[in-house]
Amino acid sequence: MVEHQQLDAIFAALADPTRRAMLRQLSRGEFSVGELAAPFSMSFAGASKHLKALEKAGLVTRAIQGRTHLCRLNAQPMHGALEWLRYYENFWNARLDDLERELTADDERKRR
Amino acid sequence: MVEHQQLDAIFAALADPTRRAMLRQLSRGEFSVGELAAPFSMSFAGASKHLKALEKAGLVTRAIQGRTHLCRLNAQPMHGALEWLRYYENFWNARLDDLERELTADDERKRR
């Protein structure tokens, strides 16, 4: 079972567009804090805080190499979040099925 | 494409354990605000606020029937969140593959 505190941190981390963009960038490889901060019109320290939130959620790990901190994606914790969501997959499929049934019924009506 | 404001609201809504529990409850059927609030040691108005957050994210809809408000799960918006996460699925699988490879290599070593 996924601890729910962990889900708290993960979903909270993902709720910010800056952080989602950083993760997307990290899916392309490792980057220093500076490189990750650059695309955003935001102070360096601000970006650093976002990274801290990502680390707290376990989504990013950091290897300090000299004066630069290399960040790396750790997608693993997302698994729990995805599983949590997947529980509801049937529900939106069910709704889609309903919709489809309705449309089909509509078709039938037209055909008569 | 999923608007990212929507992802903001969805992930933010899911970041709270009370709200996740309410959604879980709603997956079992429709419930009034009072019924949803009952399990939590929290004021009625408090629970009502959580429901408002869920509605804002589009995850809950409400049908007012007399003085009771019947709430219903609308899982649909979760689809976008799940898709967003699924993009990273390969990454944690890749990590698992790495781990497996390492363990296998370890096995090889022992066998010699």
Next chain:
DNA sequence: TCTATATTCAACCCTATGGTTGAACATCAA
């Protein structure tokens, strides 16, 4: 050693959020 670079830390500001309480509103039932 001196200086420039990469990063964090601490202090602060403002707004959002989770929670409370008490009053208001709407509706059902007597």
Next chain:
DNA sequence: TTGATGTTCAACCATAGGGTTGAATATAGA
């Protein structure tokens, strides 16, 4: 009509969150 029930609203409080700035730390390079 009156009273009980289900719910929201408004005001408030405390804490967290996103952002800033300026100083501090650590390291690389001249």
